[in-house]
Amino acid sequence: MAQPTTPPVSELLSQFRQAFADVQLSAAEAASLREQLAQFQQRHGSIESLRRQLFGLARNHFSTFKDKAVVEWLETASALLPAPESPAAAPAPAAMPAPGQADSGPARVYFSPHDDCVAAIHGFIQQARQTLDVCVFTVADNRLSDELLAAHRRGVRVRLLTDNEKLFDRGSDVRMLQQGGISVHIDESRNHMHHKFALADNRHVLTGSYNWTRSAAELNQENLLISPDPALITAYATEFARLWAALPAFTGE
Numbered sequence: 001m002a003q004p005t006t007p008p009v010s011e012l013l014s015q016f017r018q019a020f021a022d023v024q025l026s027a028a029e030a031a032s033l034r035e036q037l038a039q040f041q042q043r044h045g046s047i048e049s050l051r052r053q054l055f056g057l058a059r060n061h062f063s064t065f066k067d068k069a070v071v072e073w074l075e076t077a078s079a080l081l082p083a084p085e086s087p088a089a090a091p092a093p094a095a096m097p098a099p100g101q102a103d104s105g106p107a108r109v110y111f112s113p114h115d116d117c118v119a120a121i122h123g124f125i126q127q128a129r130q131t132l133d134v135c136v137f138t139v140a141d142n143r144l145s146d147e148l149l150a151a152h153r154r155g156v157r158v159r160l161l162t163d164n165e166k167l168f169d170r171g172s173d174v175r176m177l178q179q180g181g182i183s184v185h186i187d188e189s190r191n192h193m194h195h196k197f198a199l200a201d202n203r204h205v206l207t208g209s210y211n212w213t214r215s216a217a218e219l220n221q222e223n224l225l226i227s228p229d230p231a232l233i234t235a236y237a238t239e240f241a242r243l244w245a246a247l248p249a250f251t252g253e
Contacts, residue, residue, distance in 0.1 A: 012036060016054055052130060052157065107227035110210075117210050117224045118143055118217050121198075124226060125151050128200040132158045133240045135195045138166035138174065140213040145173035149180045160184045161243055163193040167250070171214070175252060184250040185243070193247075197236050205233045 015033060110116045118141070125132060125147040132151050139145055139162065152158045160177060164186040167174050178184040187193040197207040208224040216222050227233075 012040065013053060107225060107229065110224040110226075112210065112217055112222040112224075113219055115217060117222060120224055120226060121206065121210075121212070122147055124198065124200055124204065124206050127204070128156050130156065130201050132156050132198065132200055133161075133237070133244075134159065134198040135161040135193075135240055135243065136198070136212050137163050137192065137194050137196060138169065138172055138211065138213065139177065140166075140169065140171040140173055140211075141217065142173065144212050145177060148177060148182060152180065152182050158182045159240075159244065161193065161195070161240065161247065162186055164188055164250075165192070174250070178250055178252050185247040186250045187247050193243075197240075199233065199237055199240060202233055202237050204228050205236045207232075207236070 012033070015029070015036075019029065108120070110120045121144055125144070128151055132148070134148070139148070139160070148158055148160070160174070160182055162174055162184065166172055167186065174184060196210055196212070197205060199205050204226060205228075206224065206226045208222065210216050210222040210224040211220075
């Protein structure tokens with residue numbers, strides 16, 4: 001008996017695109033898509049890339065700023081939901097973390113001066129596979145800027161929230177990151193967007209006093225925490241989504 005053929009991504013996207021055009025998804029269509037998605041996940045192990053493309057379809061379909069903000073909030077929130085476990089799939093072996101990388105174990109704390117915090121942020125950025133949301137006062141350390149651009153180039157969706165008054169500081173890399181293709185939103189007030197946190201795949205959160213600058217690495221007394229705690233991740237992801245929807249995009253002008 002022939003085995004069912006796993007549908008390609010293009011076929012699945014085409015069916016969802018048709019559902020958008022019809023503005024409905026019947027019970028029969030939903031059942032068929034659910035079966036095809038299960039086959040796809042069993043063969044490929046993850047539907048995360050497909051999920052991101054579906055939200056891309058939604059963003060293109062709904063054109064107003066308010067609609068797009070809602071879609072982006074839903075995308076962030078849906079990434080927090082645990083993936084359903086396949087009974088036929090064997091659990092993947094736990095990988096040993098590389099130096100400076102966070103893992104699924106206990107939270108880790110780092111201090112500066114010295115390069116411990118920089119190494120930890122390097123590992124944090126490098127571990128991201130699908131999404132990297134960064135909310136920091138400024139980015140002025142080329143070692144970290146280069147890693148953000150490298151993540152963007154390997155297909156990670158990188159989003160940066162930062163303070164508008166730091167855009168034109170000497171050494172600021174924010175304009176360069178925006179020109180490199182990274183989406184940047186900024187505040188437009190006299191008050192500061194003073195957060196320093198980041199989320200990698202909504203599986204790890206990074207936070208602390210540490211500014212992403214050379215002086216923080218070489219001179220300042222700073223702290224950095226990286227944690228896989230779901231409660232912390234949910235709180236920070238919710239705040240990031242709120243700020244991203246509320247603050248305007250930086251267009252480079």
